[in-house]
Amino acid sequence: MLTLYESQRRLTAFLLLLLTFCAYFTLVVSVKHENFKTCDQSGFCKRNRAYADTASSTSLWQAPYSLDASSVKFEQGILTGTVLKKLINSDETVRLPLTISFYESGTARVTLDEERRQKGDIVLRHDSKAKKQRYNEAEKWAIVGGTSLSSGAATSKGSEKGTTNVHYGPAGTFEAVIRHEPFGIDFKRDGVAQVKFNDKGFLNLEHWRPKVEKPAEDKKEGEEAVVAESSKEVTEDQSTWWDESFGGNTDSKPKGPESVALDISFPGYQHVFGVAEHAGPLSLKETRGGDGQYSDPYRLYNSDVFEYEMDSPMTLYGAIPFMQAQKKDSTVGVFWLNAAETWIDVTKSTSSANPLSLGILGSTTTNTHWISESGLLDVFVFLGPKPQDVITAYSELTGFTQLPQQFAIAYHQCRWNYVTDEDVRDVDRKMDKHRIPYDVIWLDIEYTEGKKYFTWDPMTFADPLGMEKQLDEHERKLVAIIDPHIKNEGNYHVVDELKSKDLAVHNKEGNIYEGWCWPGSSHWVDCFNPAAHSWWKSLFRYDKFKGTAKNTWIWNDMNEPSVFNGPETTMPKDNLHYGNWEHRDVHNINGMTFHNATYHAILARDKEEDKNNVRPFVLTRSFYSGSQRLGAMWTGDNQADWPHLEASIPMILSMGISGFPFAGADVGGFFGNPSKELLTRWYQAGAFYPFFRGHAHIDTRRREPYLAGEPYTQIITQALRLRYALLPAWYTAFHEAHTTGAPIIRPNYYVHPGDEKGFAIDDQLYVGSTGLLAKPVTTEGADGVDIYLADKEKYFDYFDYWMYEGPTTVKVAAPLDTIPLLMQGGHIIPRRDRPRRSSGLMRYDPFTLVIVLGHSGDANGTLYLDDGESFDYEEGAYIHRLFEYTSATATLMSRDLTPASSSPSKKTKEYLKSMEKVRVEKIIVVNVPESWNGKKEVEVSEELEGKSAGTRMAELEWHGKVEGRAAWAVVRDPGVLIGGGWRVGFA
Missing domain, CATH: 2.60.40.1760 (glycosyl hydrolase (family 31))
Known part of the structure; x- marks a missing residue:
């Protein structure tokens, strides 16, 4: 039975939440575009x-x-x-x-x-x-x-x-x-x-x-x-030189x-x-x-x-x-x-x-x-x-994009909000029951006590450590939201310290600025201030943010900053930051400073506890140039409708070519209830977002994948398993982005910069340097798509090896259970085919290499691996291989891409030792020459510690052409290690 105090506390909290919602929806829902300035x-x-x-x-x-x-x-x-x-x-x-x-x-x-x-x-x-x-x-x-x-x-x-x-x-x-x-x-x-x-x-x-x-x-x-x-500049329009009004606010x-x-x-x-x-x-x-x-x-x-x-x-x-x-x-x-x-x-x-240049x-x-x-x-x-x-x-x-932990590029399950710790445990169990892989479950603001960050609601999240322990049993993670607005309430240690240390943003009079956000009356951390940055770092320590564990990570939202009662739903431009700079001067960087402070807080938290120094994961909504160094972003409050699904592709492509490739959109749409067809198609598209998260608004119906019902749950699960199977290719693409800045998903113009016809195409994408070309279905009722092939090369359907050839536009069948996905000739694609509950459980699984032969008959591809969580890769603890198939000799080679000048460190040796039994279990060759028909074996030569380990024979299975499908062959269990040097001879 609730005490009178507890009843009053809950009633007060409910009324405050109601007022907050009213303020927010009055500000933005009823007017939308009119809330923001035109030029x-x-x-x-x-x-x-x-x-x-x-x-x-x-x-x-x-x-x-x-x-x-x-x-x-x-x-x-x-x-x-x-x-x-x-x-x-x-x-x-x-x-x-x-x-x-x-x-x-x-x-x-x-x-x-x-x-x-x-x-x-x-x-x-x-x-x-x-x-x-x-x-x-x-x-x-x-x-x-x-x-x-x-x-x-x-x-x-x-x-x-x-x-x-x-x-x-x-x-x-x-x-x-x-x-x-x-x-x-x-x-x-x-x-x-x-x-x-x-x-x-x-x-x-x-x-x-x-x-x-x-x-x-x-x-x-x-x-x-x-x-x-x-001065005498009387001809200029001076009306907004010294102040300017908009929406009831004067700047x-x-x-x-x-x-x-x-x-x-x-x-x-x-x-x-x-x-x-x-x-x-x-x-x-x-x-x-x-x-x-x-x-x-x-x-x-x-x-x-x-x-x-x-x-x-x-x-x-x-x-x-x-x-x-x-x-x-x-x-x-x-x-x-x-x-x-x-x-x-x-x-x-x-x-x-030029009139003399006919036809030009x-x-x-x-x-x-x-x-x-x-x-x-x-x-x-x-x-x-x-x-x-x-x-x-x-x-x-x-700065180059952060190399994230491997879990961060797998699937994330989120909604506003999972309402209790038992709710989280239940979702976790049901994902397992339905054999749906996922790596992370997320908590929005309702996990806190009265919207006070760094707290847990004792009535609904009484045992956060127990919840996190259950997730950890299958190497899963928890992400909790922390926003920059700090509730202005007595006896709340965070706001008390913020005020006493004078670490908040000030108003134009020099006093601490007060605005309105989810908690009601709030103050904003001024992360331009080095002292605020240091203080913020201290709040995430395990002994300060009690209830968090090593598998707890962070999500920064509302960091534009969002202020419900501010001009254009943000803070006044004449507010003052550290150094007495006006907010107008720094507005677009503000969100990055908060993201940066949180990143370093997580880094400091785990550096104290773990000498391996794990890489932080922090998602941000607001960003600026340089934010890519700190984590991931998502495209914000989208809607559960087909136009928003369609728009997500060019939006994420744009992020990639803008230097921030770790990007995604809320799968299913944040607002509204998607039809089962839309939800299914969105998961198929989301499998090709660098950041892959399902998310939903508090007022939407629950839509975890297992609730969709058949055949939708099974189709969604297939899309998720495709993402997990291709995680080696995705992780290699992330490494390339981390070292060269290259987009993780790439538009046509980037891959084919000489093809003018394709410069404006933004509804299909290439995954890294893998040669994978995807065109997600974004139109209701569609059972096929047109895919533009820019080059004179052979392309093959990922699933059944149906062959296409460019340059042209081809029609690809795409019933609801099919993702239009092609493989470009000339590439070798690494993947892991064993279904697991999470990416962490795949750490020592064997690999499959898919060799896709095009016009030249040659192919190559790379694979990058490390422990997927620490910074040990900076000391050489990784595997980086180049796979090359040469048609002239019908030979597949595995070569080391580690710089020859680097000598193995202790970390390198430890990592290679941990991976010494990880093997290649299958080699698939697509579009094999007709001359292979009748071959039963291949010759395998392997090197151990730089010396030949002799040769042996492995079985080859031949599969001939069927209708429009290419011939293909499989080498099962060639007996080679993923991190070793070896040669497979098909001649």
Whole structure:
């Protein structure tokens, strides 16, 4: 029987939850799109778009920016100078320090700041605590390498008057042509311009200026104050310089207008990709109106967007201001390093064809216009020429994706919420009963006591350690949610420490900011503060976060940050962070700082307890460039409908080519109840997401796979088992991403950069370098799909070896129980075929190698293995093999890819010892030559410790062609080790 106190506590908690829901749904459900600004409602975006319109419509437009030639200096890979901004209707100029850095990687960086003026220096409001300089610390969070200055970069005399030229990059084939007046830069490769800065004259850096107060005037919302300005720039729209209202909130701007904008053109490039995250096609649309185009720019302003819209440039949860442009056999890119709200216009122009060049169309140029509210103009340029060159250079700067634990790339089971620890145990038992593999079960906010993080509800989760122990019996994990909003309630040790140590975000007055989120009244941890970072790390220790075990991991949600009663469902821009930087300056990085603090907290937690130092797993919803170093992301609050399933493919592909490949979408859709067909098709698609998690809203019906009923449960189980069988291929793809930045799932343009027909295709994908080509069914009632084959190569159905040949579009049957999955000729695919309950139980299972022979008759593939959990791989504790089949000798070889210069460490020897009995149990050869018909044996030669162990014979089974299916053969139990050197001769 409940005590009176407990009854009152529960009633209070229920009412608080109800109020929270009401606040949240009032804010976002009823209005959705109207809760977020358009460019016309964003003062700095509107001003810069108008500036661009003026420049475009004025025939004699003269951009007011010039490079002072006498200021230019070049030394040790860095060019410096001063850009002068001539003020409109004034004799005054603003001095803008310019730095152009040239790196050994072939990357160039252009930075434009503002010089502090001695006379007429900034006059800020006396009560302002914001820093008076432009925010210049984005690099501290995003950049981790790739900035070694080029020793070979050198200036040269330009062919054009009034330019400074710098040759750099591989063999000096890159060139920066810097125009003095008007200031601009052309970046060339092999003498041809690939990227142009300020070619259209849209460069605009809003300089600092003093505010001259006028007598206060009564005004209604939407009517901006008229403010006088000390200079003579009376033609500018000043209405949003010093404050701006939207949705009942007023944003004060103590530093005045300080936006930066630049036009970046890609001559000859018709397609641009990237600037994640948006729910739209992979190839970015134009944004200035027109049939099928957008009328608003792409927006990057991390936001909690409820039930986000399809095919929209509207902002979502994360921001990666990295764009690539693609034309035939050429890829280039730019990275706009700015943490403030950013808008990007995209337009295209086509030049007329030369009338003497019959049949040749004109060249298309993509023009982009980048606009940020504050901070520096800081842009990196990558000249390729291959997609991998651009992504590797970007990844060298911002970091390669984390190599996750193996469990993290298996299947995750989640909903908001599993309501008790017994509920979790029951789901775990039923997944086993129905033979459905999974690795992780997740807990949303209801596991806590009254939405207080680092606590467990004693009534519903009385025995979390017992729950975790049951999961651990089959090597399964638990993930618990921890958000950045800390409940403002007495006698709660976390908020008490947050306040006493002064580690929270402040409001514009300098007091601790209070807002509203799931717990009600809340404060937000300021993870820009090193002291807050250290304190946050201490909270995750096992003796502090009691009830957690070594198989407990973390999920960071709501870290945009989401604030239910804040402007655009986030915190005010004039809030203050560590160092007195305004929130407007750092907004898009905020989520990454919280993710970063949690990552290091888990790292510290396990470093104390486990000398092996296990890799953390932390999921994030909000992200920025560099977040890929820390864990996984997902695409947020999607809906249980077919358009959201369809959109998930280009969204995740976009994340991959944006340098954050460990990405996924909620399988089944977060909101709503999917039909059984939709749920089944979504699991089939999810089996090809790098991050594979089923998730559902608290108001949805339970939808664990075993509840679907037959035949759906069995079909879903087949999709899950396919994912588990191919985990060796997936893990190898993750390793490639970790070492080169390569996407884990790849769009057509990345794999076939010379195939212009396929540049816009975003509904099919390649898995790593495996040659696996998947096209998930995303249309209701479909029983087949069209798959585009870009190259003149043979492709084979993964399941029955039906043969197709490109280049063409082929129809592939796809009844409900079938996933359209092809294997490209020329590849060798590693897999593990024994069904297990979790990936951890597969650790010592044998392997199957699938050799897919195409036109050349040759094939190759790689396999990367380590212990799947620790950092021992950094000390050489791994297996990395190259498998090569050569048709000329009909021989399959296994070769070591470990660098020859490395000597085996103690960790290496221990790991290889643990794997010494793991073998290859089967070799399948698809599309075998007819000459193999009648063969019964193959010759196997194996090396042990670098010495021949002799030869032996193994059985070969032949299977001839049937209808359109290729002939294939199987070698059963060849008796070779997965980590050893060996040869199988088929001749």
